[in-house]
Amino acid sequence: MHYVIVGNGVAGVTAALTLRKRDLHARISVISGESDYFISRTALMYAYMDRMNLRDLEPFERKVYDKQRIDRVRGWVRNLDADRRVIQFEDGREITYDKLLLAVGSVPNRFQWPGLDAAKEGVVHFVSLQHLAECERLTSSTGRAVVVGGGLIGVELVECLVHHGIQVDFLVRESWYWPMALAKEEGALIAGHLTRHGVKLHLEDEVTALATGPGGRVSAVKTQKGLDLPCEMLGICIGVRPAVDWLSGVATPPEIGRGIKVNRSFQTSLPSIFSAGDCAEFARRDGSPMLEQIWYAAKRQGELAALAMLGDAVEYTPPLFFNSAKFFEIEYTTVGDATRLPDDAKSFFHCLPGEAASLRIVERQGAVIGFNMLGSRWDHTWLERWIQERRSMQEVVQQLHLAQFDVEFGRTKLDRIRAAFAEYQERDRRHVA
Amino acid sequence: MIKTGTTHWLLHDIKNRGITAWLLSGLLTAFYLILYFTEWFTPVARGIGLDGKWTLYGVLYTLAVTLGGVYVIRKYRHNRYQVVRTSVVIFVQATFAFSIPHLLKFLHQPEYYFSYFWPLKMDYLTPSYIFSLPLPFILFSFLGSALLVPILGAFFGKRWYCSWVCGCGGLANTFGEPWRHLSDKSSTAWKIEKITINTVLGTSFLLTAMLFISWGTGKSNPELARFTVGFQSFYGLIVSSMLAGVVGVGLYPLGGTRLWCRFFCPMAALLGLVQKFGRYRITVKENMCISCGLCSKYCEMGIDVRSYAQAGKSFTRASCVGCGLCAEVCPRGVLALENKSSRDPQEAVLVQIQGANAARPLV
Numbered sequence: 001m002h003y004v005i006v007g008n009g010v011a012g013v014t015a016a017l018t019l020r021k022r023d024l025h026a027r028i029s030v031i032s033g034e035s036d037y038f039i040s041r042t043a044l045m046y047a048y049m050d051r052m053n054l055r056d057l058e059p060f061e062r063k064v065y066d067k068q069r070i071d072r073v074r075g076w077v078r079n080l081d082a083d084r085r086v087i088q089f090e091d092g093r094e095i096t097y098d099k100l101l102l103a104v105g106s107v108p109n110r111f112q113w114p115g116l117d118a119a120k121e122g123v124v125h126f127v128s129l130q131h132l133a134e135c136e137r138l139t140s141s142t143g144r145a146v147v148v149g150g151g152l153i154g155v156e157l158v159e160c161l162v163h164h165g166i167q168v169d170f171l172v173r174e175s176w177y178w179p180m181a182l183a184k185e186e187g188a189l190i191a192g193h194l195t196r197h198g199v200k201l202h203l204e205d206e207v208t209a210l211a212t213g214p215g216g217r218v219s220a221v222k223t224q225k226g227l228d229l230p231c232e233m234l235g236i237c238i239g240v241r242p243a244v245d246w247l248s249g250v251a252t253p254p255e256i257g258r259g260i261k262v263n264r265s266f267q268t269s270l271p272s273i274f275s276a277g278d279c280a281e282f283a284r285r286d287g288s289p290m291l292e293q294i295w296y297a298a299k300r301q302g303e304l305a306a307l308a309m310l311g312d313a314v315e316y317t318p319p320l321f322f323n324s325a326k327f328f329e330i331e332y333t334t335v336g337d338a339t340r341l342p343d344d345a346k347s348f349f350h351c352l353p354g355e356a357a358s359l360r361i362v363e364r365q366g367a368v369i370g371f372n373m374l375g376s377r378w379d380h381t382w383l384e385r386w387i388q389e390r391r392s393m394q395e396v397v398q399q400l401h402l403a404q405f406d407v408e409f410g411r412t413k414l415d416r417i418r419a420a421f422a423e424y425q426e427r428d429r430r431h432v433a
Numbered sequence: 434m435i436k437t438g439t440t441h442w443l444l445h446d447i448k449n450r451g452i453t454a455w456l457l458s459g460l461l462t463a464f465y466l467i468l469y470f471t472e473w474f475t476p477v478a479r480g481i482g483l484d485g486k487w488t489l490y491g492v493l494y495t496l497a498v499t500l501g502g503v504y505v506i507r508k509y510r511h512n513r514y515q516v517v518r519t520s521v522v523i524f525v526q527a528t529f530a531f532s533i534p535h536l537l538k539f540l541h542q543p544e545y546y547f548s549y550f551w552p553l554k555m556d557y558l559t560p561s562y563i564f565s566l567p568l569p570f571i572l573f574s575f576l577g578s579a580l581l582v583p584i585l586g587a588f589f590g591k592r593w594y595c596s597w598v599c600g601c602g603g604l605a606n607t608f609g610e611p612w613r614h615l616s617d618k619s620s621t622a623w624k625i626e627k628i629t630i631n632t633v634l635g636t637s638f639l640l641t642a643m644l645f646i647s648w649g650t651g652k653s654n655p656e657l658a659r660f661t662v663g664f665q666s667f668y669g670l671i672v673s674s675m676l677a678g679v680v681g682v683g684l685y686p687l688g689g690t691r692l693w694c695r696f697f698c699p700m701a702a703l704l705g706l707v708q709k710f711g712r713y714r715i716t717v718k719e720n721m722c723i724s725c726g727l728c729s730k731y732c733e734m735g736i737d738v739r740s741y742a743q744a745g746k747s748f749t750r751a752s753c754v755g756c757g758l759c760a761e762v763c764p765r766g767v768l769a770l771e772n773k774s775s776r777d778p779q780e781a782v783l784v785q786i787q788g789a790n791a792a793r794p795l796v
Contacts, residue, residue, distance in 0.1 A: 010724070043725035050435055050445060052730050059724040059743060061620060136434040164436055295723050324721055326764040329511065333766065377766035381719055405718065405769050407760055410513030 001026040003309060004087065004097035006077050008032035009041065010295060011277025012103035013060075014302030015309070020068045022310050028069065029095065031087075033076035035129050037062060042295055044132050048160040054129075082252040082270040099272045099309045102260055103302060106240035106278040106293055114209040120216030123234045126157040138233050139164050145233035146170075146221045148207055150177050152325050154237035155194070159328055161233070162197055169200045169229045171221075176203060181323070181332075183339050185349055186358060186374055190327050193356050197328055202227065210234065240293055242279035257281045257289050264316045266305040276305035282316070294323055320387060322380050330356050335383040336370030338362050345369065346428065348393060350420040352376070352412065359417065363393040376412040377405035397421045447686065448611045454686035462683030469674045491531050494604065498526040501607030508610070514757045514770070518596060522603040530600045545570050548598050551578040552637040553700035555668070559641070560648040582700075583707050589772050590713025591704030592755020599700070601681065601693055605733060606756055609690030613758065616689035616735035623735070626696050626752065633672060634702035640668050672697065691733045695752055705751030712772040713755065719745040721767045728759035728768060742767050 003019050005012045008030045016030050030038075039057040046052040065072055073095065079088035080100075088094050108125035110116070116123065122138060125131045135157075145161050147154050150172030161168050176187030177194075194201050205225045213219035220230045242259035255261040255269035259281035266274045277298040282290040292301070297318065308314040325332040338360055341347065345364040352358060357375025361368055367390035371383045382403035386396050397418055404411050435445045447453040467473050468490060478489035502523040509515035529548035538544045543566050551558035557574040564571065585593045595602045605613070616622075640661075647654065647661040681693030694701050715738070722745070728738035734752045738759045741748045760768040 040724040040726060042723040043727070046725060046727060048434055052726065056726050056730050059726060059739060061737075063620075139434060140437045164434070296720060300720075322721075324723075324765040331764065331766050377769075379718055380721060405766055407512055407514040407757065408770060409517050 002096065002098045003028045003101070004095055004099070005030045005101040005103060006087065007101075007103035007105055007277065007279075008035065008038045008072070009103060009105045009277060009298065010038070011105070011298040011302035011305070012101065013038040014299050015101050015103060015276060015306040016070050017068060018303045018306035019309065020070065022306075027071070029071040029073050029097075031073045031075065031077060031095070033074070036072060036074060037065070039129060041127065044126065044129070045156040045160050048132060048135060049163045076246075078246060078250075080247070080250040080252060080254075080273075082254075082273060085272065097272075100274065101266075101305055101309060102254075102268070102273065102275040102279060103277045103298075103305075104243045104279045105298075107243045107245075108236060109239045109241055110236060111207075111238065113207050115212060116210055118216060119210050119212045119218045119234070122218035122232055123210075123236065124157075125236055126153050126160075127240060135160070135233075135235075139166070142166050142232040144169070144229075144231045145235060146207075146229050146231040147235040147237060148221075149235075149237035149239065150174055151180070151237060151239060152178070153240075154235070155190075155327050157235045157237055158194070158199055159197075161235070162199060166233070167198070167200075169202060169221075169227075169231070170194065171202050171205050171207060171223065173204065173206045177201070179339065181325075181334060181339060182372065183347075183349070183360065185351065186360065186372060189351065189356060189358055189374060190330065193328055193330055240278065242281070242291065244279060259289070259291050265308045265314045266301070266316065267308070274305050274309055276301040280305075290318075292318060296323065320384050322384065324380075330375050331377060333373045333378050333380055333383075334371060335380050336362070336368075336387045338370035338372035341370075346393075348397075348421055348424045350417055350424075352416070357412065361393055361396060366390075366392055368393055368396050377407075379403045379405045393421075394425070448614075450615065450687055454612075458684055458686045461685065462679055465674075465679040465683050469678060488535070491535075494600070495526050495531045497608040498600075498603050499523050499607075501604075501610060505607055505610050509761060512757075512761050515761060518757065519607065521597050522606060525598050526600060526603050529598075530603075542567070543570060545573075547573065548600065550574075550582055550594075550700065552634070552641065552703060553599070553601075553698060555637065555640065555665075555673070559644050559665075561644070582704065586704045586707035587711035588713075590708045590711055590749070590753070590755050591701065592713065592753075592770070594704055595694060595701055595754035596756045601677065601698065602691075602754060604682065605685075605690035605694065609685050609733075612685045612690050613733040614689070614730050615687065616691060616695070616733050618729050618732070618735050618737050620737070623737075626735070629696045630698070630702040630705075630752075633676075633697045634699040636668065636672075637699040640664055672699075689733060689735070691735075691754070694754065695734050701752070701754070708753070709749060709751050711749075712774060713753075714747055714749040714771055714773060715741070715753065715759070716747045716769045716771050716773075717742050717745055718767045718769075721765055723765055725764060727762040727764065731758045731762045733758070738768070 003026055005016055012030055016028050019026065019028055037058045038060065040059050043052060043057045047054055047057060075089040075091065075093065077087050078090045086094050086096050108127050124135050124138065126135060144167045146169045147158050148171045158168050158170050176184050177190045178187060191201050205223045207221050208224050209222045210218055211220040218231060218234045220228055221234060222228055244256050244260055247253050247256060252270060254273060259279045260268055260275040262268050262275045262280050262282060264282065266276050266280065268275050278293045280301060284290045304314050304316055320336055322335045341362060342364065345362055347360055347362045349360045350358060355375060360372040362370040368386055400414055406412055435441055443453060447457060468486060474486035474489055478486050483489050502519050505519045506516050525548050530546055534544045534546050551574065556562045558578060563574050596606055643661045643664060647658045650657065676697040677693050684692055722742040724739060724743045726739045728742060732738050733756060734754055736750050736753060755770055757770050760770060
């Protein structure tokens, strides 16, 4: 049996290790065009800021791959022939598989702004090792930069650029930062924090055109609100999309939607070919596409896809949503539904006075459904449990100490939060009355 | 990527085994060799009104801990654990490890360091020395090593000592802060560490046993006495001078700050054994790790914290000194230092909750 995995990101490598755990004899090959060894993409920013070196980004010791007998193959796959069970590299090399996992991840979105094609230099993304190298190459010749896109990767790139003393204009299309994940109040809290770090945040504004200077290097960005922002670097961080473009031209393309279409057992439309991670597209119960493009989901999917490849009956259902992030110094934990809420949801929001910290607990029909926590640490497994057990907000606030995860001596004072909650309840009662 | 500019290059270079790091390491090593094996510092000490080179060393050491400590407190000022811990480190160094012994000497009492215990300080269980002291000191030595060290270790792990009280750890966590990330994280280093540190521990036990036997048998066995004296000075030279001083501090800029604590210190080995069976642990939040590796990178003991964090496994490692930096640098708040009783109080509450709500339907 030869398991071939295209992509050595967290989904692919987790799958490989899971396969080995169960099948001691199979041949397992992991293919990557990006790097020889699995790296933690989430840590690219720390390499950019010299808090780590590239080798530190590797989550496993190199000898693990030998010990686990996982063959690493370097190269970009360009062709797939499901009839012959063969994949082919850019340079013509071929590999035969028995079972194939496509864990090819995603690529940054681009938007065809006028002037983008003319910009031969200075336009960057921040998703891969190659992007990191490009950013580093340009950094010393950059005094000002514009970053577009109000998501997590955008703010990571902003942090790195600020670290290197670059003046950053941060363009966010929405009316506050990251409305996908944060409500208006949290968005404002982060905006204030970014401003304190010297970032010029422009909300409700977007790029309309690029100007280029000598050598085709980007020199300015024009915006819808009429700003003309000079810059030597433009970071485009407007989300990612599955890296599936190459699949349209292969001998036997699997069914593609926004990503590679799979059923709940990670099977694509082609026999013995599976897909997991950023690039996998599931169908929701209502038929709409579901893509989970976050680290945790990729890891989870990689493990389950491996089980499916081994022949286990797998029926993937995403667990209760959770995610985490860090915006400069502010840590963020979210569980369940905390934004874009239905009308009958109620939300208790409290900003800790004097701190860049807040918490939001959302309740619907007497049961908590979501948490958004900024600036303090919480054990999300407790928050998940409370949602699953349909606890009331009242119960949750009383039990909140159980979920605290701050450092010793540094626990967030809960009495103020509880006092604020009592006021909130009072307001709520009066409102109902 | 290094920030542009000479200052930033220099800072990177000295922190990352560059040419300046080698130079500094050479200087530190030379300092320790001169201190241990010559009297060159004696006139210097007398010149500034101190009574000898060891007092001069004490002054410099305390200064390094204090200044480094102030830097660390500033750097981690948002983290109460680091602020409290570092303040205690500075306090202990300035009092128990410096002023109090000198005050005792001034009062014609033995120069006794209440912050050191056997087997780190072999003297404190060397019969010929310890029994020459007044009774309170004898009691403190024996009770300290036999009761205080293991009991506190069982409750709080080795951190109560290694990263809160000990002078070696104190210097590493203050003056040594810029080099903490240089520790070797490989599994090979871990294997070596287990051999070397337990060898030193075994040797220290053997030496102490021989010291007692030779003291007990007295003049009746001159052969043994002679051998023990030789063994004692050999141990003093190799372990206390070379490994703790020259290697331990001299190699800060090349091998990281806890080479001594990790590979050689018998006290750390002993506390590590206690820790393995005690309450202390690092709790890992399940499924929340993003494998970034900052925890491993900044672990001064070379523990590959990430390997536990990404597996979602709470753990106790004998070598962990509980400095708390892994929890500090983790960008997703995955790690927490805890002293758990055997029955997790959270689990106890959980059972209660589940019992009370058994009738409630789950989603």
